[in-house]
Amino acid sequence: MIEISDLYKYYGDRKAIGPLSFSIEAGEIVGLLGLNGAGKTTTLRILACDLLPSAGRVLVDGLDVVDHPHEVRSRIGYLPDRPPLYDEMSVRAFLHFAARLRGVDAGAADARVAEALAVTQLDDVAADPISSLSHGFKQRVGIAQAIVHKPRLLVLDEPISGLDPVQIVEMRALLRSLRGKHTIVLSSHILSEISETCDRILVIRDGEIGAQGTEQELSAKLLHGVRVELTVRGPAAEGAGYRVARGEAAKALELAREVEGVTSVEQLTTTEPGSDVVSFAVEADRDVRAALCAELVQAGIGILEVKRSERELESVFLRLATRRAPGAKDRSAAAGRASAGGDARKAPAEEQAEEGEGET
Ligand SMILES: Nc1ncnc2c1ncn2[C@@H]1O[C@H](COP(=O)(O)OP(=O)(O)OP(=O)(O)O)[C@@H](O)[C@H]1O
Numbered sequence: 402m403i404e405i406s407d408l409y410k411y412y413g414d415r416k417a418i419g420p421l422s423f424s425i426e427a428g429e430i431v432g433l434l435g436l437n438g439a440g441k442t443t444t445l446r447i448l449a450c451d452l453l454p455s456a457g458r459v460l461v462d463g464l465d466v467v468d469h470p471h472e473v474r475s476r477i478g479y480l481p482d483r484p485p486l487y488d489e490m491s492v493r494a495f496l497h498f499a500a501r502l503r504g505v506d507a508g509a510a511d512a513r514v515a516e517a518l519a520v521t522q523l524d525d526v527a528a529d530p531i532s533s534l535s536h537g538f539k540q541r542v543g544i545a546q547a548i549v550h551k552p553r554l555l556v557l558d559e560p561i562s563g564l565d566p567v568q569i570v571e572m573r574a575l576l577r578s579l580r581g582k583h584t585i586v587l588s589s590h591i592l593s594e595i596s597e598t599c600d601r602i603l604v605i606r607d608g609e610i611g612a613q614g615t616e617q618e619l620s621a622k623l624l625h626g627v628r629v630e631l632t633v634r635g636p637a638a639e640g641a642g643y644r645v646a647r648g649e650a651a652k653a654l655e656l657a658r659e660v661e662g663v664t665s666v667e668q669l670t671t672t673e674p675g676s677d678v679v680s681f682a683v684e685a686d687r688d689v690r691a692a693l694c695a696e697l698v699q700a701g702i703g704i705l706e707v708k709r710s711e712r713e714l715e716s717v718f719l720r721l722a723t724r725r726a727p728g729a730k731d732r733s734a735a736a737g738r739a740s741a742g743g744d745a746r747k748a749p750a751e752e753q754a755e756e757g758e759g760e761t
């Protein structure tokens with residue numbers, strides 16, 4: 402669906418991305434993960450034909466974004482990092498406008514708008530002016546305008562950014578509901594957010610792909626193992642109520658130590674009230690969650706929570722996003738200019754004009 406090879410983008414003298422190469426299969430949900438300034442927005446803007454590349458090739462459905470921008474745009478729904486919403490318009494009128502702009506026939510527009518409103522659960526605010534909506538609802542309008550023409554590919558720049566915890570959960574559910582209908586590329590700078598929604602993560606660092614894979618693959622590669630935190634409750638005793646005797650907590654830890662692949666077990670201080678609840682962290686050379694749970698359940702120990710450690714996720718991301726690969730190429734402007742071709746020599750003013758050219 403997407404083929405990017407040796408892509409470079411320069412802003413004046415400054416290299417923003419390159420050399421960048423990756424491909425995405427139809428139906429995949431792929432996350433671009435990187436720190437601020439890593440090059441996510443630039444990559445997505447080029448994919449969405451909102452910005453021209455300086456060098457390299459980007460194919461969407463076999464079509465080159467430079468040679469066939471109109472055909473590519475008709476296949477893409479794009480949520481920019483700051484969606485251009487018209488505040489004074491109602492949600493419905495704006496979506497109608499967006500549908501017509503993307504080539505939907507007048508006769509089909511109403512049905513498409515109704516569908517987009519339903520998918521994004523905006524029916525209740527369809528008649529409201531966009532200016533009256535919360536940030537979370539505005540993001541949903543941003544998604545609705547991106548899907549209104551039923552594009553095969555969705556390009557979403559930080560769809561979760563700035564949302565509160567409830568809105569994050571709702572946005573994740575919305576993104577998951579789009580699975581199967583579109584191929585999706587989205588960006589984020591938070592690993593735990595992106596790993597919830599995406600099949601595959603591309604880590605972008607200084608405009609290049611630093612690593613790629615699932616969250617598990619990335620953490621296994623970088624941390625040489627996994628860290629899991631478990632909270633358990635001991636087996637019910639006869640009579641009124643139950644308590645896990647000290648011996649039961651020790652038993653849970655002992656059982657965990659015996660699971661194949663486990664390298665260490667450490668008891669944590671639990672925030673749950675009651676002496677029958679015990680939390681512990683397990684380190685292992687592989688993903689032992691299923692085996693661990695089976696062992697504990699068999700011993701009558703109730704599992705209250707199992708999670709990959711947040712610390713682990715943060716640590717994976719920091720390593721991925723900030724570590725330079727050994728022998729990485731010189732990324733100085735001069736070295737980049739030499740390899741990126743003619744466009745890289747453009748002055749910033751020309752670059753600015755070029756950017757405008759791509760805007761829809
Ligand atoms: N219009 C521009 N003119 C000049 N430099 C730019 C422009 N847009 C981006 N850059 C630079 O290009 C690099 C990549 O920026 P980009 O916005 O693509 O990164 P990002 O990963 O999306 O970051 P963020 O998460 O902060 O949006 C950064 O160094 C940025 O300063």
